[in-house]
Amino acid sequence: MGAVRTDVVLTVPADAAAREALLDRLTRLAAVDHDGVEPVGPARADPDGSLRVRRAGGVVTDMATLLTVRGRCAPDEAAGVLVTLAQGLAALHDAGLVHGPLTAADVVVDAEGRPRMRPRLDPPGERWQEADDVHALAGLVAGLTADGDGDELVALRAALAPALAPEPRVRPEAGTFAARVHDAVPPRPVRVPEPATLAAAALGRPAARRADVPGRAGVRHRRARRAARGRPASPAGRTARRRAATRAGRGPAPTDRGRVLVGAGGVVVVVGLLVAVGLHLTGPGTAPAAEGTGSSATSAATGGPGAQAVRDPADPGGAAEALTLRRVALLAGDGDVRDLVLAGSPAETETTALLADAVGSGVRVLDPVVTLHGTRVEQDAPPGTAVVRVDYVVEAHDQVAADGTTTRVPAGPRRTAVLHLTWTDAGWRVTDVG
Secondary structure, X not given: OOOOOEEEEEOOOOOHHHHHHHHHHHHHHHHOOOOOEOOEEEEEEOOOOOEEEEEOOOOOEEHHHHHHHHOOEOHHHHHHHHHHHHHHHHHHHHOOOOOOOOOHHHEEEOOOOOEEEOOOOOOOOOOOOHHHHHHHHHHHHHHHEXXXXXXXXXXXXXXXXXXXXXXXXXXXXXXXXXXXXHHHOOOOOOXXXXXXXXXXXXXXXXXXXXXXOXXXXXOEOOEOOOOOOOOOOOOEOEOEEXXXXXXXXXXXXXXXXXXXXXXXXXXXXXXXXXXXXXXXXEOOOOOOOOOOOOOXXXXXXXXXXXXXXXXXXXXXXXXXXXXXXXXXXXXXXXXXXXXXXOOOOHHHHHHHHHHHHHOOOOOEEEOOEEEEEXXXXXXXXXXXXXXXXXXXXXXXXXXXXXXXXXXXXXXXXXXXXXXXXXXXOOEEEEOOOO
């Protein structure tokens, strides 16, 4: 199955020096080729003047989600993370770059448990030095390592100590740091939980860094109610709350459909893959959008007012809202992939593969709630197609593992999905990643 890629949208600074620093960093990052650094594609300009940067795929989750699901790492796993990332830092330093603050959200993991650094695209500031990168990495690894007093943990702590020193001159260079930790504790890959468990957890932990996403203070919620046609859009900041709920007593369907997000392409973009590859995730650089309209909360899968929008060629914005709700309903076991994607399209191919890959997991997602914050229809799409930006939040929900254990997954911050739609005899359908 092919790797799913995502784009990050960056706002170009108005200041000339800051703009030059950003462009220089993006150019250098695109030239870095190292197993410990997730590839960064060349930056390209969008019509609105923003920059779009493609991130490589092939990951399963980020370290933050992994730690939430399975707990902290054993010393040899932590050593594996550190060695790989320290070597990645050395590659960045050789390219004339520093990373900046390093958190678990900056680390992604593939299906084999191999970590990679997801380099920050924005320059960290002139005062950040290579020694600060080493210190940040040591602090990250110290925090993700489980407590204990075994020999390997003692050896790992001893190897971390110089890098954690307050005096930068005491800290080793990144390459030296990697070698010392490798000699102190033989590294091994990180144990990765079953993909469906990660998928459910990732609903509440989106890929975007929390610091990069606008806060949700003051957001007002109301029940889904379709606005009368022609009514002015509500002001930004109001939301339409929809519930893609499972019915009480539903049979095995949630078990089968609740695993839709498993597989290549990565749980790190799990929410965007709820309709498989048919939508395009972006970073928080999107301009604020006016509130759109959507479907009935209890009939998001196929019915309700949202279904009317899906069948209305003049309302791609309403259709995008309805399709956003349908993808979450599909995760909860409600709906049919044919109501989401165009037959024969790349979106259908990817969705079918994800569903096939999901068989046998047994994890269910219960009663996921989506708050829709707004839509914006792009104006330059060819006739019969549409590109719609949808701002939304996946609220807190429960996941049930195969052994019956129930976990409460917290709400995530606001995200933006860009749906590429095509008009068909059955209405609007998602077709591809743009």
